[in-house]
Amino acid sequence: MERGNRVVTFLRVLLVLIAAVETTALHGVKLKKKEEGHRNAYATMMYMGTPRDYEFYVATRVLIKSLAKLQVNADLVVIASPDVPLRWVRALEEEDGAKVVRVENINNPYKGQQNFDKRFKLTLNKLYAWSLVDYERVVMLDADNLFLQKTDELFQCGQFCAVFINPCIFHTGLFVLEPSSDVFKDMIHAVETGKENPDGADQGFIGAYFPDLLDQPMFHPPLNGSNLDGQYRLPLGYQMDASYYYLRLKWRVPCGPNSVVTFPGALWLKPWYWWSWPVLPLGIQWHETRRQTLGYAAELPIVIIQSIIFVGIIVMTHLARPSISKLCYRNSDRTTSSIQAAVKFVAIWSILAAYLVPFAIIPRTIHPLVGWTLYFLGSVALSSIAINSFLLPAIQVFVPLIGIFGSLLVMAYPWYSNGVVRALVVFGYAFCYAPIGWGSVVKVLARLHVLLEREQFFPKLVESSPPPGSNKLC
Template sequence: MAKLNPSFWVISITLLSIQFKGSLGSASTNEAYVTLLYGDEFLLGVRVLGKSIRDTGSHKDMVVLVSDGVSDYSKKLLMADGWKVEKISLLANPNQVHPKRFWGVYTKLKIFNMTAYKKVVYLDADTIVVKNIEDLFKCSKFCANLKHSERLNSGVMVVEPSAALFDDMVKQVKTLSSYTGGDQGFLNSYYPDFPNARVFDPSLSPEAVKARPVPKMERLSTLYNADVGLYMLANKWMVDDSKLHIIHYTLGPLKPWDWWTAWLVKPVEAWHSIRVGLEESLPGTGGGKTPNDEFIVKLLFLLPLCGFLFCLYRSIKGRDFLSSLCRNSVCNQIRHLYYKVRSNGTLGYSGVSTLSTMNSNYQLHTGAHSKVPQYLGAVSVVVCFAAVLTSIGVSFMIVPRQILPWTGLILIYEWTFTIFFLLYGGFLLLVYQYGKKVAVQTGSPSSQTESSLDDSGKGHQRVDASCDFTALYYGLGMVFLAFAAISLPYMLGVTALFLSRLGLMIAVAMVLVSFMTYASEHLAVRWFLKSLEDRDTTRTKSICFLC
C-alpha cells in the first residue's frame, strides 16, 4: 500500500476537528467532565463513572464522546443517565506498528479541542470518583498524574481546550514518537518537561495562587489517580485511603465490570458498591443490568436444574429409589454401626449378612480384576482433566462477563459441574459398554455373580447402588474441594492476592487434583467391573449416575 503524504493526515484531522467543534455548542456549563466510549464493552464503566461523579454532588456537564462502534441503545441509555452524548469520528493511529486495541486512541486528543468549555476534566471509563473533585478545575492549563519511570498517565487529565493547541498537536502527530504506540506516549513526548512541573495544591488560598505565575502544567498527586495496579503489589494504598478522590483500575485486561475481577482485586468492591446503586434509567437497567444478560442468566440457571430434576425423575420412575437409597447407602452403614455398638462389638445378623455379601463381592471382583485393561486408569485420569478444562472453558464462554460477582461465580460452578459430569459420565458409559462387550467375548461368569448376590435377597439393586453412590460420593467430594479452593481464603479473611490468597487457593487445588486423580481411576475400574457382572442383563447404564 502506498505511503500516505503527511499533509493528508493534517487535512483529514483538521476537517474532523471542525466537525467536532460544532457539535459541542450546547454546553450548559463552562466546565465539564468528559470521557470516551469506543464500543459497548465499556458502557457499564461509563455508567458507573457518571454515577460516581453525581454521588459527590457535582452538577457540571458530563460529556461522553462516542464513536461509530457504540450502538444507538447505548447512546440512549447514557442520555437517560444524564450524559451529553457527542458523536465523533476516530482519529487513526499514525504509528504503523501498534497494539490492535490502540487503533483509535489518538481520538483522546480531541478533548483539547472542546472549546465550548473553558476547562474539562477527562476521566477514563475504568475510573470512579470516590470523593469530590471540583478542585481539579482550579488546576492550570494541563494537569496529569506522574507515574513510574517519570511518565504521565493520560487516564485522568485537566485540560484547557484550545483550537491552536489542538492544531499544533495535529501537526506533530506524525513526527513525535510514542513509547506506548498510543496517545499516552505522544503526550509524554509533547510535554517533555512535565516531570519537572510542580504538584497541584488545591489548598492554596486565592491570594497565593495570584501571587505566583500561572504554570503551563501541573502534576496531580496520587490522590487524584490512585492506581489499583500499585495497590496489588503491597495489598494496600501507599496513601491514606480516606483521602482518595479517584481510583483507576489499571490492571490490563482485568476490568472492574468483569465479574471475576471482584474475586481477585479487593478495590473492585468500591466500584460495585456504586454499580448496584445505578438507577433504572431504561427498563431492566437498574443496578447495571441489561435485559439481554438477565434473560441469559435466568436461562443458564434453570437449564442444569431442569436436567437434574429430569434425571431424578427417571431414577424414581425406574426403580424404588428411596428404598434403594436407605438399603444401600449411608443409611445401611449407620444401621450396621448401630448393631455393632448395641451388641458390644458383636455384629447382628443383618450386619453379618452384609459383611459376608461384601466379602463375596470382593472375591468375585478380585477374579474379574484380571480382565481390566492396564491402560484404563491412566486414560480415565486424562479424560477427567480434559473434561475439567473443557468444562471451565465452555462455562466462561457462555456466562455473561458483566454480571454481578456472586451471580457469575454461581453460574460458573453450576455449568462447570454440569458439563463435567456430562462429559465424564459419557466416558464412564463408554467404559461400561466396552466392559460388557469384553464380557461377552470372554464368557465372563456373570451368572455366578448374580446367583451369589440373589442369595442375599438384593440382586442387582445392591451392586447398582454401590456404583451409583460411589460416583455420588466422589462427585460431592470434588464439589466440596472446588468450592473450598475459592471460598477458603475469604472465610479466613485472607486479602493479599499474590502471596496468601493465591497460595491457599493453589494448596486446596492440589488436594483437589490428587483427589480427582484417585477418583477418576477408581471409578473407571468400578464401571468396567460392573459391566462384567451385568453381561446378561438388559439394564443399560445411563449417562446420569443416578438414572
C-alpha cells in the same frame, strides 16, 4: 393645568418603572442562560471495533452516573465515534444527562508498529479533549474510573496536569487540560507526521508530547480539605507561573475515604467483570454504584434462563444415571485399549470443561455475587454430567470447586490491616490447598483407571462373539 402635569409625571414614572422591569427581566434571562452550562467538564470517550464494546459502554455509563450522583459543578461529556449505536447515545443523553460530542475517528499511523495492541487503534480520539474550547478546563477520564467524592478542585490545574503511575510515566487515564484549538491542531499535525510514540496509543503519544512534565511543580488538590499525603498543594486562588504541572491524587485504601478510584492493570480484571471481585477488593464499590444507578435489568433475563438450564441439567443427569453409564464395545483387545484411552481423555476434558465453560457463557457484567453463584451452579451442573457418565466419586470431583470457594472467602475477608497481609494470607491458603487439590486429581484418575481395568464400562460379553460390526447394550 396642574392636573395635566400630574398625568405627565405619572406617565414618566410609569415608563421608568417599565424600563427598569424590562432591564431586570433581560438581565435575569442572561443569568439563566449562563447557568445552563458550566465552565468546566468531565469527559470520556467511546469508540467501537473491539469484542468488549458493550462492556465499555456499561462502564462509561457507570462513570457518568457516579459523577452525576455527586452533583459535580461541571458538564459531563462523552466523545463518541460516529459508529457508536444511536440507542447508546440516546441513553447517555436522556437517561444519564451527558452531552455526547460526535467526532470522526483519528487515523492511527502507528498501527503497523511491532508492539501495537489492536484494541488501542482508536484511542487517539482522546486528543479531541483539547478541541472542547467551550470549557476552561476538562478532566479527561478513561471508563475505568469511579468517583466516590467530589474532586472539582482538579479544575484549578494549569494547561496540563497528570498523575504519575511510576517515577517516569504519567497515566493518561485521568488528567486535566486546558482546551486549545492551537494545541489540538498541533497534536493532529504531530500524529500525521509520525511523532515518536512508544506504544502506538494515547498513553505513548501524550507522554511524548509532554516530555518534561516530571520536572514541573506538583499540584496536589485539597482532597477532603486536608493534605493527605504530606505533599504541598495549590491553595485556592493561587496561580503558578508554570504552564503545566503534574498532580498527585491520594487514594486512601482501605483506611479512609476515597475520592476517585482508578482500575488500571490487566484488561480481564476490570471492575465490571464479575470475576474481578474479590481479586480486586474495590471492584465491589463499582458494582454498588451500578446497582444504585444503572441497575442490571439488561442481564437479568439471561441469568434466569441459565439458572433454569443448570438446574435442569442436574436433575436430568441424576435421573438418567442408570442409563448413561452403559457403554458398548467390540470384543477385541486392540479396540478395548483404544476405547479406554478415549474414555479417559473425554472424562478429563469433561471435568475441565465443567470449570471453564461457565466463565465463557455467564454475562460478564453482572454483579459479582450473582456471577459467582451462577458459576458454582453451572460448574456443579456440568460436573454432574461427568460424575454420572463415568461413575466418578463426587467429592473428589468437587474438591477444586470447594478450593475456589475457599479462596474467594479468603480474598473477600474485609479486615486485613493492609494489602501485604492480604497477599500473604492468600499465598498461605494456596500453599495449604495445593496438596489437597492435587490429591483429588490423582484419586479421580486412579478411580477412572480402576473402572476401566475392571471393565466397568466394557463388561465382557458371552463366549460367542457377536457378528463383526455389531454392538450390544450392556
